[in-house]
Amino acid sequence: MANNKKKKSLSKKIAKWFAVTVLVVIVLLVSAPFIFKDKIVLMVTNTINNSINAKVSFTNSDLSLLKHFPLASLTVNNVAVANKAPFIGDTLFKAKKLSLDMKITELFKKPDESIAIQSISTSNGAINIIFNEGGLGNYDIAKKDEADVNTNANSSFSFNINDYQLENIDFNYIDRATKMNLSVADIVHSGKGNFKEDIFNLDTKSTGYLSFAIDKTNFINKVNVSLDAVLEMDLKNAKYTFKKNTGYINQLPLAFDGFIQLIDDNQLYDIHFKTPTSSFKNALALVPEEFSGNLNTIETKGNFDLEGIVKGTLSENTIPNFTININSKNAMFKYADLPKSVQNININTQILNKTGNTKDTYITVNTLNFKIDEDVFSAKGNVKNLTTNPKLNLSAEGTINLANIGKVYPVSLEKKLEGILTANVSTRFDMNAVEKKNYQNIDNSGTISVDNFKYNGKDVANPFFINKTTLTFNSSVIELKEFSAKTGGSDLAVTGKIDNLYGFVFKDEVLKGKFNLNSNNFKISDFLTEETQTNTSESAGSLKIPAFLDCKFSANAKKVVYDNINLNNVSGDLYIHDQTVDLQNLKSDVFGGKIAFDGNVSTKEKTPKFNMGLNLSELNISESFGNLEMLKAIAPIAKTIEGKINSTIKLSGVLNQDMTPNLKTLSGELFGKLLNPELNKNNSKVLSLLSNKIDFLDINKLNLDGINAFLSFKDGQVTVKPIPIKYNDITVEVGGKHSFDNVMNYDINFDIPVKYLGTEVTTLLSKLTPKDAASIKSIPVQGNLTGSFASPKFESNLKNATSNLVKDLAEKQKQNLLNQGKNKLKDLLNGKKDSTKTDDTKDKVKDALKGLFGKKKNNGN
Template sequence: MKKPILIFLAIFLFLLSALVALPFIFKDKIAERIEREIDNSINAQVYFDLNNISLSIFKRFPHISATIKDAGIIGNPPFQNDTLVHMDLLQVDFNLKSIIFDDYPTLTGIHLDGGSVYVKVLEDGTANYDITYPSEEIPTESNFKLSVDLIEVNNLDLIYDDRSLQFFMALGNIHAEGKGDFTLDVYDLPVKAEALIADITFEGINYLSNKQFKGETLMHIDMDQMKFSFGDGNFALNDFLFHLGGFIALPVEGIDFDLEFGGKDNSFKSILSLVPGMYSESFGNLKTSGSMDFGGFFKGLYNDNSFPSFDISLKVENGMFQYPDLPRPVSDVNLDMQIKNSTENLDNTSINISTFRMNFGSNPLSGRFTLANLITYDMDGELTGKLNLEELTSIFPIEGMSVKGLLDVNAEAKGRYDSVAKIIPSIDAKMQLSDAYVKSADYPAPIEKLNVNASILNKSGKMNDFLVDLSQFGFELEDEKITGRLKISDFSLLNWDGAVEGAVDLGKMLAIFPMEGIIMEGKVLADIQTKGSYKDVEESRFNRLDTRGTIALNKFYFTSTDLPQGIRIHEAEANFSPDRINLTRFDSRIGQSPLQATGFLSNYLNYILNEDEVLKGQLTLNSSKFDVNEWMVESSESSELSVIELPKNIDFNMSLAADEVLYDNLVLKEVKGNMNLKEGILTFKDAGMKTLGGQMLLSGSYDPRDLAAPKFDFNLNLSNLSIPSAFESFNTVKAFAPIAEHLTGNFNSNLSFSGILGQDMMPVLSSLDGKGLLKVADAAYKNSQLLQGITSLTKLNDTNTIQLRNISIPIEIHQGVMDVKPFDLRLWDYQANIQGSTGFDGTINYLINMQVPAGRFGSQANALLATISGTSANESTIIPVAINLGGTYKSPKIGLAGGNSIENLLANALKSRVTAEKENIQEQVTQQFKAAEDSVKKEIQLKAEMVQDSVKKEAEKKVEETMGKAVEEAKSVLKGILGRKTQTKPDTTKKNN
């Protein structure tokens, strides 16, 4: 009996060991299969680490489970900086038999725990999810089969950013379950899901934000007809429950909808859960009563020419809610609203709010409204109410604020809006705020005697009878009073007549109405009268306008998180006339820099009231010391400078005079010049300054209209500048004239150059073009590896110093290569000629042609000459010596041209003199050098093009990051709401494929 038991136990242990070992035995085969399927299917960068892949047969026996951690997909250009998918942990279940014996694997389960999906569609429709190979490019056919017993998704974040449709959606903490046989053309897919809807925005309008969604339904999938049907299901937004039935189909001509929806087991409290600010942790304790009914349909074809018909209704009866710690409720809430369109044209939408009524404590508010369509805008509505503001604090929780006053609203409107016929609805609306009072707990004094008396009247429905009368507006704050009035008449002409007078202490206002991250002080004094017509503004008849008065600002200070440098205005005053604003006084400190200004602005009314108008002006700026570095824009992720964008609708002429300006690591003295900002381009003229021990004159332009490739074009006139200081201060000098590191003395130059700037506001060296003349009156060149190399090679001199006097060096820069035209100088005691080039990457390629008396080579030259001609060499016998300089300035490669040793060079040179060869050896060497240099230049210029392309892509990435600010904000919202790290960009060093 014992023997069979032992045999059974041995077989069981063997099978158990085999099951444990089986995944490891076939791990390489499974991994190889995964990589092959990825290569054959996905045209993107898939990153994962094989060490993060584990296999198990016990998780879902008899299936084998592959688990991978920290994997994802990064798109190819133009989405190379976007992570399409990141997965914290993904488990995929396969049929074990299909892995081992079949030609293709059968996938039976998917389990995702933690991750993010970022779908991006550009304006031209290019999408980052389009990562499968076109049919003609697929190397081999993928044979995955999907009959999934279970799909599980947990803690997934999704951002959908479709810029072609102006649609944006951010979902967080997605949990979903489903299963189905995806190998079939028609199948059922049971789905359960929940998510946080952080943001849904379409065409700039936000429709949902910070709402919790839950849903469960059975979807019927018909892939032949591309039809997705919804069975009986339950859905919820916060506490609002609804059902959804019907289908969505994708025919060739558009999207076909046939959806029906309605509320389910809801009360008035359910609809309150959708009101922003009310669905909080204390929402469950809110006292409510009343009923609610909601329903509608959405049916028809959606495309460029058609919009589905719809009918949406919402009805609330006898609603009431009351915060548990406050004494008064909002009661008698009744609403009957219908939004309907029975055609394919969205302009035929009608709105009917037949009932709207509620009581804020003992304060009633009621109204009604109908709108026939979105073409003629036939409307009929009214709103009446009386509110005791002090009573509102006993209805709604308002911490740290006391309010008082009576608000009386009575408004009626009926008729049609037709701009061609000059018809508008008849309107009779009045709003009066009497003796209001606002007091903040953070500031002891209240805003009091706040009175507003306004009316809108148009009895006839004609535009010229339209009148807005803000006959009274004013308030007091600690004995400081401000009052105003305004009348607007004739809707087609928009005539106005208004005035404002008084003083406001900005620090006190900020204490009453605090704004996060802002500090503000100072007093504004205003006395302005204005009268005119918008019609005259449109037609630039400014002589018919009468806007005049003064605004003064005293002891003003402002700082914020976006402006940490701070602005302090000691005293400023501006007076107004119809055509211009004159800045008569402006004494300030901008950051740490004192600044005074005078000037004017013109066309300001057009600029304020029209989008495409240009603000014109002239400013004179004076400063004793201005630190530009304080105001260079810094990126949010680093301290590097970034491109400064200039407005395109400002035309300013500016004259500047500053005793000292700090820019980057330069100290500029006696700065003066004229600048013009027009159409987004800043132009400099006659800008002069003292710096680096000399004088600099500058003319040129800065053009950042293409933020990815901002251009500059400068003409420089440099006088007596220090060569060592120029080397330390200018990257261009370090790159193209590294020899300056070992030069002492001064130089002069006339130089014009242009190119593009990088995102750090520094020139992209590979893009530079320019030409000019460098003049060195007196300089010393010493202690460099280059000189050491030349002296070591030629043995002509052991002094590591050269004096340079009265040298003119013509240069040209093109595509990252500085071409030095031939110029003469003396190297020690020898006449020499130098030519060549320096690349933006630091490479040098120069030829030095020297004329050396034969006697300087000593007895060696005499012996060679005597051997060749029978005569001795003397001082009149000139030997041409050609030296090639290559490599980099820091690591030069120095060699003799035309021979590999001094002996060969002397022999060839002396033989040439004796035989009177017509062809000059030095000319031969020069031609050989130029031929080789052309090849070197082409390599450098090709490298320059590659660098520029890389710089442009990086710049486009930064511009794209700016455009995608909404995406980053959505990620921040998700992170803040969920209280966990949102994966946005994985470690791309682990890329496979």
């Protein structure tokens, strides 16, 4: 029993001791970062300041004992190494995260002892190696004077690395003197090895996307590359030798042997690489996987060999000599699920530099030919002086049936191409001629033609047919000798010249040219997809005039159909530039007259804008204002007028996707002169209402001939400047406003001669003196037209005006009677009978006036 108690007591002590130990360890793991963080950060900062001539910054740091336990991990966030002169503004290195791993025991060392780093990792950053025009490199940032070297001897860190990792890092090698840029994007790289040894094996894995350009010319663009390699690292002699390795360019396998050695400030290369096998399948493996199809099902014959040697010294003045050979002879390939094959493939290409001077690098294509069915195509040429003034000498000859492309290669086309491409061209030029626009120094010859071309896809409204197109190449320009095409019900014929094709292709310049465009029938809707035609909202705004065009077109079309309007004998000039079309002297026959356009349409912003000046000459009023939505909104009443109009219109706004004006954005002004017009009140509720309200006014007999109208419009509101109208000897003036949704507010003022007011009024007038009667020729009547054009309302002050007239006539007659003498005045005023007659007369005048200006109510209606 005693022994059991002792055992239980001992177990409790062990458990208690273990619990305390675990607790202490946990407390240490949690608290250590706070204890040692400042010390480590200080050591990092001191090492950086003592070692390099650059500006280093980071936002914060974190020390963890748990992240890579049993190693301690120091993480620095948003670290950047910015260069000083002469590379001010350049960044040598930046990363979102940089981590250094070390043994936990390293944290307990004294500040004057170095800490051994075992692992380095960094992610989401970039390394930029830059050489300036003078040949200096931005990577040479280590302090070099003796005092700094002595300081560096006391560096806070030593490197005892076992492994390192790079994740999502971009590497850029830029030579500003030669304008060369080599980059590898999205690098994922790792390495493992015993860096304690002078000679050891480093096991590496790398992937990325390779690009290579010289002076904006892309020779390699984001090619997928990978390399799994074991390198023998001779640190003492700075020599790195390829041992077991497998590399890929896209899916093309490559094997390397040889070495790279650092000698002083130079690099010595002696590397040989080649494809492990000679299968022609290797050629298709160069194509990115998303475009090459399933290589496992492909049948090939013949060889494809890629082999290269890089040997020599990379220094400030030289590069290694290299020779890269690409060869294939009498090869073929056929995809299992496609009906045709490509035969007689022959390739003989070299990329060379035999002198070690970058300017002497050149590419030569001695042979490149193939055959599909009976169509043979061949090309050859060379490119020299790659890094200084590239000189190109190229030629191509042969025929390609475009329909066969999808039958021999798994090209991703929604719709099949059809047509015959025939080429027999050669070109010889240098980039200086392109840059300085000395196009006369470019030697071109030959022709390219396409016959019976057919294309149908979502980006076109109708199948597009090119009957014939021919390009002729000569020294200065490229001439479009013929272009004949049809789509839907439209036909096109274009000829012209392209002035700077090489500047467009090689220097990202705008494409300049002058063309003649002819058509018998041109329907705008044939060039707008169904989606575009149905989506007419302002916000849609996806129509874009290409920014790369700077071309002038002289156009002639017998018939143009735009928004169901037939334009005949259309002619004029179109100047396309800066995502804008300028319309110059554009003329057309339409609506029985002529219309001329000047202005522009711009698509630089998200929503297309336009600014136009129109000149209408003798247009049929009812047709033009009845069929064009824009004119209908500006002057709805005009569709009731038969006759002609001369008019000038200035307007601006934005366009819908179907290229019609968005009325909500329309602003401008219209001046019009009517020619031999006739009104038809039956076509307008407004005119019918006025005709019913004003008995003596026959709307159809209003004289509108020669009337000038001035209208302005903005924000959906139209303002009509008062327009004087004559009806016999009655003057009418109309002016006011209406909105594009047909809500109106118009003032209609009449000056009505009193003779239209009936016999009772004229009888009263006849009793006045000639002088008084002459002073009352007419009365003003003010009317107001409101509501909408579909449901108009009309009010006037006619009742008050006539009442006032009667009072005025009675008063004048009264004064005349007083002036005739006391006796007549007494006789007139003494009898009730006479007084009653006066009242009767006044009532009759009122009734007569009411009958003139308003319908009498019969039978209680």
